[in-house]
Amino acid sequence: MSKTGVIMLVHTALHRAEQAIRHWVKGGCPVIVHIDKKVSAVEHAGFVQSLSDLKEVQFSRRYNCDWGGWALVKATQDAATQLLDTRPDLRHVYLASGACLPMRPVTELCAYLDARPETDFIESSTTSDVPWTVGGLHEERFTLRFPFSWRRHRRIFDFYVKAQQLAGFRRRIPDGLVPHMGSQWWCLTRRTLMAILNDPRRPIYDRYFKRVWIPDESYFQTMARRHSTKIESRSLTLSKFDYQGKPHIFYDDHKELLRRAECFVARKIWPQADALYNTFPEPARTPETLPNPSAIDRVFANAVDRRTLGRPGLYMQSRFPTIDREAVMTAEPYSVLQGFAETFEDFEAWLGQATGADVHGHLFAPDRAHFCDGSAVYMGGLSDQPVLRDYNTKMFLSNLIWNARGTHQAFQFGPDDTQSINWMIAKDTNARISVISGAWIIPLFQSRGEFSDIRGEAARLQQIEHAHLKILRSPFAKARVRVVSLAEFVRSPMDILQTIVDEMSGQPHPPLAQIPRMVDLTGLGAFLQDLRNQGMHPFLTGEFPMSLDTEQSAERPPKPYLVQ
Incomplete structure (x- = not known):
């Protein structure tokens, strides 16, 4: 029996989330599902009913989750607590979304984790060490307050940030915390996750992170540094981001790229990508085949260059040049x-x-x-x-x-x-x-x-x-x-x-x-x-x-x- 459990956060494309859940369960993983409270009662009931034949699937308390809001962390905490309480045999917990799809048999991922029983896989870096923060807020996300939604109340958000900066306001970071950031899709050991959830100072830390910007990219990343004994600072989920910090969406024509990367799980998969959902997960590979996301890094780097720079001298409606980014404005010398x-x-x-x-x-x-x-x-x-x-x-x-x-x-x-x-x-x-x-x-x-x-x-x-x-x-x-x-x-x-x-x-x-x-x-x-x-x-x-x-x-x- 697998010693890996899965937490899945679902908010859209429920039929694809069901397909992914069945892959996880088939691989021997118990799954705790959080369904966003914005999903209608009718859709929620239908989704729960569609999974009623799977005894390894449970549902956690629902929260209304906004992008970059604390509710995402709270939903993960509750689901993790429920999963650990009901399955004392688990050694690792894997956090995934409804848009994640296993690329390889789940049993291969479980075997990989079983061979590394003490390792936490979570991208975790300090703000001074990361180049990917987008939006002009780096260490400020930990020293200012962010009570307003960036997506739903953009003007109020910007005004409040500017007012704090002009007033010289600075939050005090709780003792014992060194803020870290990284991908929200992690895989933690039971020991580390239990230590995070049972930390005696957790109420203080939770109160602090409720007003941090995008806490789902910093809460577990910071807390893991307090409690983990062995961290590999990387995510086991393949995800790519563009120059604006938005995740790349994988379509059917990315099939060969995903196959080349040899990764266990990928996101974000387009719900209508029938070829991907029908192809993956693929048959088992040799045990020594390890994930190799760098195999496709050059392709995505070229895609970003083409998106931002285009072909020198060629101008078109879909990609008009940005003056401060362009170095070659014409086709030839x-x-x-x-x-x-x-x-x-x-x-x-x-x-x-x-x-x-x-x-x-x-x-x-x-x-x-x-x-x-x-x-x-x-x-x-x-x-x-x-x-x-x-x-x-x-x-x-x-x-x-x-x-x-x-x-x-x-x-x-x-x-x-x-x-x-x-x-x-x-x-x-x-x-x-x-x-x-x-x-x-x-x-x-x-x-x-x-x-x-x-x-x-x-x-x-x-x-x-x-x-x-x-x-x-x-x-x-x-x-x-x-x-x-x-x-x-x-x-x-x-x-x-x-x-x-x-x-x-x-x-x-x-x-x-x-x-x-x-x-x-x-x-x-x-x-x-x-x-x-x-x-x-x-x-x-x-x-x-x-x-x-x-x-x-x-x-x-x-x-x-x-x-x-």
Whole structure:
């Protein structure tokens, strides 16, 4: 006869709970059933009648159990007391729910426990040692009071917690207790469970835990530490939780996963998972086959990643990205080039020919999106119209990279473009951003406009680019960023261009034999000095070499401009 008894907490899907109970009894385990008081009298009576043929099944006093409430602990205490009083031969007590299903023959579990007669199986860790607490309450769940239901009275719950925190309120933990947490599904020895139930200070401990948050995950876990002589801090019930702390539900298509885990019991089983209920428990295995839940850990970790991160660059209604969680926002690496088209003649055509990439113009220009082929509609139906593009610039860029997968994408950017894309590209690990700071001065230098207008426009563009560079240098930026001033770039353009070409090619590129023709910068040094004299300091351009004017003045006279 088995020396293991079962406590089962039931509140829904009574027909599946009956099926599980019959498995336990068939394996030789007496079962005490607690039926939630929220179950109607008619359903309760029918359920009791359906199990009337099983003499090993008893029913305990009913309580109205809310999620995370004390009643769950009280129901377990009463059921445990009744089971131990009526079955003095038991050595272990296994706590299960109506959604638990034995994966292997119950006799194998009983044999496993019989071989470990002094061992308590209960997940039990201090708050400082667990990473899984969700909801912002860790040690606070033991030092604040929680008289309100988190699910039924959320606003009152949050208000009361905040009020206690502001008032500096802190509960005193009873002497002799070190709070521990863990899964509520445990298997304890008779000796440990009797010691918990008969502890002379139990009224004090019970009164304390009645106002602890989610006491079913801490009461027995803490009390077992007081009385157990040998604890294995793990549950024998396979259960998985998502990133929000909610239990994964096992469906029919999880059958092979559950089989691979070799566990004795699993929860939570979907009530309509007919294939699981018809398959498990499976035939007996060899005695040395031990539970191996880690065999499926990687599958669930990948599922969490797919649920929270999805596929890089793919956005869909069922999983829109969370900004603070996303690191890769696009499908493939791409290049953002700032200041190069202003510095070189026909730069886009040259770069496209050198790398084989699609090199676009200013995709976020005020007038339109300048696609590499000059078309009004690009791959995937992306329009060049600014009103459509700027409705959601992040999705515009993400869709462009996704639709053109397999071909490296590059585009020009500058302070005159739509700036709402700045943070996205800065935080995207796929972005390769190269900036020639201050290159916006070149079109102004070539414009021959009124100097007062040029000075105002230069100040505006510099302010915008300065804000952009602050974002790129932010500790939150994850893109690959290189910034060089116009003055530095003019001194050594070949090295930087070679780096960009290598990066876009995806492999070392042969040394560049030639680079595109640089625009005529004769007179730019004097132009920048005049801006300084007029009170506008173009610090982003760097200290532009005056020697360039001397060397180039013999070949071409400086462009005229007006000074007021």
